[in-house]
Structure formats: C-alpha cells, structure tokens
Amino acid sequence: MKHNEPKNVTRKPRRGAELLKAPTGIQGLDELTGGGLPKGRPTLLCGSAGCGKTLLAMDFLVRGGVESGEPGVFMAFEENTEELAKNFASLGHDLKALVAQKKLALEFVHVERSEIEETGKYNLEGLFIRLGHAIDSIGAKRVVLDSIDALFSGFSNVAILRAELRRLFRWLKDKGVTAIITADRGETGLTRYGLEEYVADCVILLDHRVDGQMATRRLRIVKYRGSTHGTSEYPFLIDESGISILPITSMGLKHEAGTERVSSGVPRLDAMMGGKGYFRGSSVLVSGTAGTGKTSLTAHFAHAAAARGERCLWFAFEESSSQIIRNMRSIGIDLEPAVRRGTLRFHAERPSLFGLEMHLVTIHRLVNQFRPRVVVIDPITDFAVLGGGAEVKAMMTRLIDFFKLQQITALFTSLTAGGAFMESTEVGVSSLMDTWLLLRDMESGAERNRVLHLLKSRGMAHSNQVREFLLTDHGVELRDVYVGPSGALLAGSARDALEAQEKAQALVREQEIEGKEQELERKRQALEARIAALRAEFEVEQAEAAKTIGQDQTRVGVLAGDRVQMARLRQSDAIARRKTRKQE
Amino acid sequence: MTATKAKSATAASEQSLAKPGKPRYVLRLYVAGMTPRSARALANIKQICEEHLKGHYGLQVIDLYQQPVLAKGDQIIAVPTLIKKLPMPLRRLIGDLSDRERVLIGLDLKPKQ
Numbered sequence: 001m002k003h004n005e006p007k008n009v010t011r012k013p014r015r016g017a018e019l020l021k022a023p024t025g026i027q028g029l030d031e032l033t034g035g036g037l038p039k040g041r042p043t044l045l046c047g048s049a050g051c052g053k054t055l056l057a058m059d060f061l062v063r064g065g066v067e068s069g070e071p072g073v074f075m076a077f078e079e080n081t082e083e084l085a086k087n088f089a090s091l092g093h094d095l096k097a098l099v100a101q102k103k104l105a106l107e108f109v110h111v112e113r114s115e116i117e118e119t120g121k122y123n124l125e126g127l128f129i130r131l132g133h134a135i136d137s138i139g140a141k142r143v144v145l146d147s148i149d150a151l152f153s154g155f156s157n158v159a160i161l162r163a164e165l166r167r168l169f170r171w172l173k174d175k176g177v178t179a180i181i182t183a184d185r186g187e188t189g190l191t192r193y194g195l196e197e198y199v200a201d202c203v204i205l206l207d208h209r210v211d212g213q214m215a216t217r218r219l220r221i222v223k224y225r226g227s228t229h230g231t232s233e234y235p236f237l238i239d240e241s242g243i244s245i246l247p248i249t250s251m252g253l254k255h256e257a258g259t260e261r262v263s264s265g266v267p268r269l270d271a272m273m274g275g276k277g278y279f280r281g282s283s284v285l286v287s288g289t290a291g292t293g294k295t296s297l298t299a300h301f302a303h304a305a306a307a308r309g310e311r312c313l314w315f316a317f318e319e320s321s322s323q324i325i326r327n328m329r330s331i332g333i334d335l336e337p338a339v340r341r342g343t344l345r346f347h348a349e350r351p352s353l354f355g356l357e358m359h360l361v362t363i364h365r366l367v368n369q370f371r372p373r374v375v376v377i378d379p380i381t382d383f384a385v386l387g388g389g390a391e392v393k394a395m396m397t398r399l400i401d402f403f404k405l406q407q408i409t410a411l412f413t414s415l416t417a418g419g420a421f422m423e424s425t426e427v428g429v430s431s432l433m434d435t436w437l438l439l440r441d442m443e444s445g446a447e448r449n450r451v452l453h454l455l456k457s458r459g460m461a462h463s464n465q466v467r468e469f470l471l472t473d474h475g476v477e478l479r480d481v482y483v484g485p486s487g488a489l490l491a492g493s494a495r496d497a498l499e500a501q502e503k504a505q506a507l508v509r510e511q512e513i514e515g516k517e518q519e520l521e522r523k524r525q526a527l528e529a530r531i532a533a534l535r536a537e538f539e540v541e542q543a544e545a546a547k548t549i550g551q552d553q554t555r556v557g558v559l560a561g562d563r564v565q566m567a568r569l570r571q572s573d574a575i576a577r578r579k580t581r582k583q584e
Numbered sequence: 585m586t587a588t589k590a591k592s593a594t595a596a597s598e599q600s601l602a603k604p605g606k607p608r609y610v611l612r613l614y615v616a617g618m619t620p621r622s623a624r625a626l627a628n629i630k631q632i633c634e635e636h637l638k639g640h641y642g643l644q645v646i647d648l649y650q651q652p653v654l655a656k657g658d659q660i661i662a663v664p665t666l667i668k669k670l671p672m673p674l675r676r677l678i679g680d681l682s683d684r685e686r687v688l689i690g691l692d693l694k695p696k697q
Contacts, residue, residue, distance in 0.1 A: 110659040117690035119666075120625070120679030125616040126648060126660035133652040155662065155678075 019226050022070070022142065022178040025063025026056065028245030032221060032230040036064065037202055042172050042179040044199035046191045047206030051217055052238050053182040054079075055091070056206070057144040059242050060180055062093050065142045066103055070178075072142035073105045073134045077150030081106040091242060105134045111154030118156060124164040128171060140177060147182040152193050162193075169198045190222065201225045207233070216355035219245055235357030237365065246361045257281070257459075262308075262374070262409050265300030268478035269437075272454050272463040278435055279459060280373075281407040283400045285430060287414040288439030292450050293469055294413040295319070296476055297437070298376050299328040299335060301411050305374040306338030313372035314346045315363065317382045321346030332474040345370055351382035356395050359383065364402065374409050380429065381415040396429045434458045439469060442491050449492035451481060468495070609633070609641035609691070610670040614655070616648045616663040621680045625664035628681035636693050668692075 021035035030036050037043045037060070047053050054076075061072035076084055084106060085095045098104035107130060135143065148165070155161055172179045181199060185207075186192040196203055203222040208215060218233040236245040261276035264284075270277040278284055284301075286294045298314075305312040316324060324346065325335050338344035347366055351359065367375065377399075383392050396412075403410040412433070430436055436455040441448045450469040454462050467478040468491045482495040490498055613629060615622035626645060633641050648655050648663065658667055666677040668691055677690040688694035 107656070109661060111661065115674060115676050117675060117677045117686055118679050118683075119677045119686045119690065120628075120682040121621060122662040122664060122679040124661055125663045126614065126655050126665065127662075129616060129648045129652045130655045130660070133655070151661075 021227075023064050023068055024056075024060045025065070025067050026059050026243050026245060028234065028236070029056075029219070029243075032219075032234065032245065033202075033224060034227055034229065037178055037180070038224070038227070039178050040173065040176045041201040042169050042181055042199050043202040043204060044191070044196055045180050045182045045204050045206065046185055046196070047182075048185040048208060051206040051208035052236070052243060053206055054146050055238060056243055057146050057180045057182055058084075058088060058093065061104060061142055061144055062088075062095075062098065063242065066098070070141035071103050071105070071138040072144065073107060073131065073138070073140045073177075074144045074146070075107045075109055075131060075134070076146050077109050077111060078147060080108040080110075084108075091240060102138045105138050105140065107131070107134045109150070111150050113154050116154060122157075122160065124151075124161075124168070127164075128168070132175075135175065135177060143172060143177045143179040145179065145181045147184060148195065149184045149192060158193075165195065166198050196222075216357050218357075235355070235361055237358060237361040239365075241365075244361060244365055246357070246364055256407070258407065263304045264297075265302075265304030266297065266476050266478060268467065269297075269452075269454075269476075272465075272467070272478075273435075273457055274461050276460075278409060278457075280409050281404055282409060282434035282458070283403065283432065284409070284411045284435040284437070285414060285433040286411065286437045286439065287416050287430070289416050289441055292439035292441055293471055293476065294415070294439060295324065295378055296328065296331055296333075296471055297439070298378055298411055298413055299324070299331075299333045300476055302344060302374065302376055303328075303333050303335060303338070305409075306335070306341075306343045309343065310373040311370060312338070312344045312374040312376065313366060313370050314344065314376040314378065316346055316348040316378055317351045318379065320348045324348075330473075331471050331476070345372070351385060356383060356391060360395055360399060363399065367402070367406070367408070372408060375403060375411070377410065377412045379413040379415050381413075393429055393432075397432060400429075400432050430455075444490065444492070444494050447492050447494075449494075451491055452478060468492075606640050607671040609637050609668065611641060611643045612658065612667045612669060613643065613645045614648055614658065614660045614663055614665045614667070615645065618647070622647075622664055624682065625666070625680040628684075628687070629666055632681070632684070632687055632691070632693075636688070636691075666690075 020039035021033065021037065022039040023030050023036040024033075045053050045057060058074065061074055064070075065072040074084070079087065081095075088095050095104060095106065099106060109127065109130070131143065134140065151161060151165075152158070169181075181195070183191040183193070183195045185205075186194070190196045190203065190205060200223075202224045205220045205222050207218045207220070209218065217236050217238065219236050220233045221229045221231065234245050236243055258280055260280040261278065262280050263270050263277040264273070286297055288294050302312045302314055314321075314324075319327070321339070325339070328335055335344060339346065347362075349362075354362065363375075363377075380392075380396065383395065400410065412429075414429070433456075435457040438453040438455050440451050440453065442451055443449075450471070452467045452469040454464070456462075466481045468481045470477040470479060482490040482498060611629070611633070613626060615625065629643065633643060646654055648660065654660075658665075662678040664678070664680060666681060666687075668675040668677070671692070675690050675692075677687055681687050685694070
C-alpha cells in the first residue's frame with residue numbers, strides 16, 4: 001500500500017478535476033462549463049434585476065432536470081407559485097403539470113418586513129425545514145433559491161443571516177443537491193451582500209448592459225472550481241424557447257473543406273469560376289456601391305439553391321421579404337414559390353433592433369432551427385453601425401466559422417460607400433471570404449453602367465476579366481466588356497456606340513476588299529482574254545506556217561525527183577552510189 | 585380610525601369576546617425541536633400572556649420537526665416565530681421573545697414610540 005502511494009497522489013488531482021456535472025439544459029451553457037454545473041454543489045448566479053436569473057434557474061430545473069430525470073425544488077422569494085406558473089407558461093413551461101408529476105416542487109417563501117418584529121435570537125431553521133421537506137417529498141436532486149436577497153430585506157440581523165446562509169450552503173452540499181442560488185448584483189462586489197464568499201464552487205454573473213442604446217444580456221462564468229470553463233462574456237438570448245447562449249469563441253478553424261460546387265445562379269458567372277460556381281461551404285462576399293445589383297445577384301443564388309431543393313435562409317436587414325420578392329420579380333426571378341414551399345425563408349429585421357451579439361445569437365438559433373444549406377446575409381454593412389470595426393470583424397469571423405462548420409454556403413453582401421476605396425469593405429472582412437465579387441458602377445458618357453470583377457476565389461481557377469453586369473427582365477446577364485482602342489473599358493451605350501462604329505468601319509473595309517477583289521477579277525479576265533487572243537493569233541500563224549512548210553516540202557520533193565531523173569539519165573550508177581553513201 | 589379597525593375585526597371578536605372591550609388573542613408559536621431557545625421563547629410568551637392577556641388568549645405551540653407541512657402555510661422561515669393571528673393585523677415575532685419591550689409592541693399591547 002505504501003509502495004503505491006506516490007502513484008495515487010499523482011493520479012488523484014486529475015481524477016478530482018473531473019468532477020461530476022449536472023447538465024443545465026441550456027443551449028450553450030453546458031458547452032461553456034464542460035457539461036453543466038458542479039453536481040451536488042451550490043452555484044451562485046448573480047446579476048442585476050431583469051437580466052434573466054429566474055429564467056436561467058428555472059430552465060436549469062425544468063429543462064436540465066427533467067431531461068436528466070432529476071426532480072427539482074424551486075424556492076421563490078419574490079413571486080408566488082401562481083405568478084411563476086403564469087410567467088413560465090408564456091415560455092412554454094407547464095409548471096403545474098410538472099408539479100403534479102412530482103418532477104417539480106414550487107415553494108413560495110413570503111418575507112414581509114412590516115410584519116416582522118425581532119424579539120431575540122433566532123435562526124432560519126424554518127427555511128431549512130421547508131426546503132428539506134420539499135426536497136424529500138419529490139426526491140429532488142436540484143434546488144433553486146430565487147433570490148436570496150429577499151432574506152436580507154426581511155431580517156435586520158445581518159450577523160445571524162450570514163451565519164445561517166453559511167450553514168444553508170453547507171447543508172445543501174451535505175444533502176447532495178445541485179443548487180442555484182440567485183442574488184442581486186452589488187455596487188462593488190458581485191452581490192449586494194457578499195454572498196460569493198460563501199459559495200466557493202461556481203459563480204456565474206449575468207449582465208444586462210446598454211451599449212449605444214443597444215441592450216444585450218451577457219453571461220460570464222466568474223469562477224468554476226475544479227473545472228475549465230470559458231472566461232469571456234457570452235451574449236445570450238431569451239425568447240419563447242428559453243435561454244440560448246453562444247460560446248462562439250470556442251469555435252476554431254476545424255471545418256472540412258469539400259470540393260463540391262454550387263451554382264451561383266448565373267451561368268456566365270459560373271463560367272468565370274471554371275464553369276461550376278462556388279465551393280459548397282465557402283463564404284462569398286458581394287460588395288459594391290448602392291444600386292449595383294448586389295441583392296439581384298444574391299437572389300439568383302437563393303433561387304438556384306431553391307431550384308436544387310436546398311433550404312435557404314435569407315437575413316434581410318434593409319428590405320422586407322415582400323419587397324425583395326416584388327423587386328426580384330421585376331428582373332424575372334420569382335422567389336415566392338420557394339417561400340411557399342418552405343425551402344426559402346426570409347428573416348427581415350432592422351439591424352438596429354438588437355446588438356451585434358444578439359444578431360449573432362439570432363442567426364445561430366435560426367440556422368439551428370431551419371438547417372439551411374445556403375445562407376444569405378444582406379447586407380453585413382449594417383452591422384458596422386452597431387459596433388466597432390474589431391467587434392464586427394470578430395463577429396463575422398465567428399459567423400463564418402459557424403457556417404463553415406455546418407457546411408453552409410454563405411453569401412454576404414457589403415455596401416461600399418461611394419468614393420471609398422473600392423477594394424475595401426466597410427467591415428474589413430474581405431480577407432475572411434473565399435470568393436469575392438465586386439460590383440462597380442462605371443460612369444461614362446452620361447450614364448452609369450455596372451461591371452463585375454471576380455476579385456478572388458480561393459482554390460479554383462477563375463477568370464480575371466471584367467464583365468459587364470446587366471439587369472435584364474430575365475435576370476442578371478454578364479457580357480464581355482468592350483475594351484476600347486485606348487485600352488479603356490467601355491460599357492453600356494458607349495460600348496454599343498463603339499461597337500456600331502466598329503461595325504461600320506468593318507463594313508467599309510469589307511467593301512474595299514470586295515472592290516479590290518472585283519478589280520483583280522476584272523484584270524484576270526482581261527489577261528485571260530488577251531491570252532486567248534494571242535493564242536488565236538498564234539494558232540493562225542501556226543496554221544499558216546504549216547501550210548508553207550508543206551508547200552516547201554513538196555517543192556523540195558519535186559526538185560529531188562527531178563534531179564534523180566536527170567542523173568539517171570546521165571550516170572545513174574554514180575548517183576546511186578552517192579546516194580547509198582549518204583544513207584550510210 | 586379605531587372604529588373601522590374594530591369593525592373589520594368584528595367577526596373574530598364576536599366569537600372571542602369573553603370580556604367586552606378586550607379582543608381575544610390567537611397566538612401560535614412555531615419552534616424547531618425543544619431547544620433551550622424554544623423553551624425560552626415559550627416561557628417568555630406564557631409569562632407575557634398571563635400578565636397582559638389573562639383569560640382572553642389562545643396559544644398553540646407547533647414543533648416544525650413534527651409537522652413540517654405547517655411551515656408552508658404560515659410562511660415560517662425563522663424559528664422561533666410567534667404569530668399573532670388575531671387581532672388583526674397579522675404579525676410575526678421572531679426570536680426567543682426575550683426583548684419584552686418589542687414583544688409588547690408587536691402584540692399591540694404597547695404603542696410604538
């Protein structure tokens with residue numbers, strides 16, 4: 001035994017570190033705490049009024065407790081059971097049913113200062129008895145005391161109270177129940193009465209701050225003995241489905257990168273990206289000044305996704321869904337059937353309605369609910385109004401990470417202010433994007449024309465050419481941009497005019513060539529005529545020559561005949577001999 | 585002021601009027617086990633009742649360890665707690681009742697300064 005001791009000593013702290021945890025049932029909080037609150041120990045939940053303490057505590061009992069089969073006691077000091085039941089009915093909790101099923105016990109503790117007269121020494125054994133009775137009656141494993149400050153307002157003997165609270169926490173621990181004790185935020189410390197001194201295991205702080213007229217609830221784990229935990233402030237959202245917290249910073253660059261492609265909805269744009277479109281799960285930025293067609297390009301993308309039968313979630317921060325549908329119909333994109341089928345969902349909201357973090361939480365929640373394959377955020381620029389550059393960038397990073405982890409193809413639009421450097425985005429997120437399309441206005445010849453640049457597209461061959469971007473009644477059309485004689489880009493009517501001019505010049509040239517060809521033909525014909533004439537002349541001469549030759553030959557023959565005859569008449573032998581010699 | 589108060593408490597006083605003009609006191613003392621403190625509280629209240637309310641009071645002693653359910657009904661937190669159920673208004677006197685002055689004030693037997 002002694003021999004083994006050192007081994008045990010080294011092991012023990014590691015085992016002790018893995019303390020048992022009670023899941024809270026609150027989205028995100030379990031992730032933050034690595035599994036939940038310390039099991040069998042009290043946790044202090046502090047925060048100012050209205051920041052969601054009661055709700056979080058009740059969620060801990062109702063969601064976490066019921067899910068893990070642990071009944072719970074909710075001891076309320078501020079609301080009676082009727083009020084609690086009513087308040088939580090709107091959040092979808094049927095407390096009365098849970099009470100009837102013995103999964104929950106509600107214990108209302110009424111403390112009224114005006115009724116109380118302190119006449120000597122006392123303790124809070126009555127509270128212990130009540131709590132103990134409630135715990136035993138349903139075999140509770142979880143306890144909530146909400147909020148403990150009420151005791152301080154009811155009793156004036158702080159020394160007794162402090163001693164009794166210390167005893168209470170000890171007692172809860174001995175009972176082995178996982179407890180949440182809520183307390184109001186103090187001016188200087190975490191709680192008004194310094195309760196954090198008694199609860200040493202886990203302290204969670206809730207906060208409800210207003211930044212630039214924007215109220216955001218945040219949660220921070222101040223302390224969690226024996227466990228690692230997220231230390232930042234995490235925003236959380238309260239809505240009809242309870243609390244959700246977003247431990248976004250826990251995400252990293254761990255996403256899988258696939259090779260699947262998704263169409264942009266514009267064939268010519270796909271062609272610019274090797275004919276296939278964006279990568280699935282990539283992030284696409286469409287930036288440009290006002291009215292350059294960002295939303296139209298986005299609509300194509302959403303429409304294409306819907307046509308593939310993929311769910312698409314569209315966050316619209318500037319237009320209502322019906323306005324988008326109407327406007328897109330004017331360029332021949334009908335989004336309404338997809339909306340009716342449920343493949344396309346709009347979430348239109350003024351960005352100034354919430355803080356930055358809250359938007360993030362909302363997006364998370366909606367994405368988790370709707371499970372889209374394609375997400376559109378139009379535009380991200382509006383977030384810049386809500387926070388500083390670094391904040392917005394941090395938010396976008398988390399958002400992009402989130403989408404990538406889920407293999408969601410995300411398209412963001414960004415409005416570039418007129419006059420600003422075009423290749424910079426208002427929120428400075430271009431470096432986070434995989435594909436960046438820049439839409440630009442070109443002003444020339446008293447008109448504005450749109451052009452599209454494919455500034456970057458990671459991991460694929462892509463065209464470096466500028467395209468003219470036309471909004472027609474059958475959607476977006478990309479055309480080659482005309483490069484004028486001076487090398488300048490021309491688009492719109494200037495391009496048309498120049499094209500016409502070129503056409504005319506070409507025609508003239510064509511005519512010239514034709515003329516020249518005709519001239520040549522004429523010359524050839526003339527030449528051939530002359531050749532024919534010469535040949536005819538030659539033939540005549542030839543015929544004549546043949547004639548004279550014939551005559552001459554006859555004449556020669558006649559002369560020779562005459563001579564033979566004369567020779568024969570004179571000395572025929574000699575002539576015959578000469579003749580044979582001649583022949584030899 | 586006193587007239588209206590008396591009217592509101594008529595139902596209670598009608599049945600409890602042993603001596604006209606003096607309201608009947610209904611008191612309940614909650615303790616947790618027979619600790620010295622509990623005993624002290626009981627002794628104190630008995631003495632005060634005998635001195636000031638002799639003949640027109642009822643005192644019930646409840647041990648919460650025996651009857652924990654009752655703690656909920658009367659909203660008991662601290663022990664010992666003496667509840668003055670009648671006459672109205674309801675009042676809770678917590679502690680071992682050794683501060684005689686305060687007990688008398690709490691039982692409306694002495695006006696508040």
